[in-house]
Amino acid sequence: MGFNTMNLNDITSDQIIRNHTEFERRLAYYKDLGLDQIALRKEFIDLIHFKPARILEVGTGKGILTIFLTKICDSIISVDMDTQEQRIAMLNLMYHQCEQAVTLLCADAGQLGFADKYFDLTVSAISFHHFEEPKKVIDEMARMTARQLIISDFNETGFEIIEKAHRQENRQHFKTGHRFSQISQWLEQKGFSVTASFYECQTVYCAKRNGIEQ
Ligand SMILES: C[S@@+](CC[C@H](N)C(=O)[O-])C[C@H]1O[C@@H](n2cnc3c(N)ncnc32)[C@H](O)[C@@H]1O
Structure with missing residues (x-):
């Protein structure tokens, strides 16, 4: 499938601590402005009412959702195109000592190639606005989902x-501009109730595959 998996040999405990300190600083910065990133992931996780055996996550990012996913599943594949x-x-996973449950794959989620219905749960948090070709990603997620697909984005x-x-830091936040609400229709056409x-x-x-006992 052309994946890259991560080499962990060069990661030191000093790097883990420094990364955690910086990560906590960023979370506090957003929280002061009114965006509690942890609360957003809790809202997401609270929608999962079964114990998935295998999860696919699309858009690892810095792994905020991934850490939560390790509390409900020990077989997670998380995909992102950005190795950094x-x-x-x-x-972050190593800081929380939960990296064993996760395989990180560097790949385009629009062409993953796992078998149909390989994962009983597929998820993606706050990543839709990054997808250049969102329909391709959603179609691919739907194809690989046996039971439920859950996806979030900012309102x-x-x-x-x-x-x-981002403005306060003289940066611009990247967003493709695709309409998130289209997801509902796309997934209903693929045989899900949303x-x-x-x-x-x-x-x-939250999309549940029709005809599967939930
Ligand atoms: C905001 S981050 C995700 C945040 C993360 N879910 C969390 O909870 O911390 C969005 C990520 O989507 C990734 N991304 C964008 N398009 C992608 C694609 N086609 N395939 C895989 N990852 C993609 C970006 O590289 C970025 O790291």
């Missing part, structure tokens, strides 16, 4: 805060 982000995620309030946070949950800073779609 995945390195930070690995340092208007979430985007306003993240954009403010429920939307609306929170202060995010929307989460």
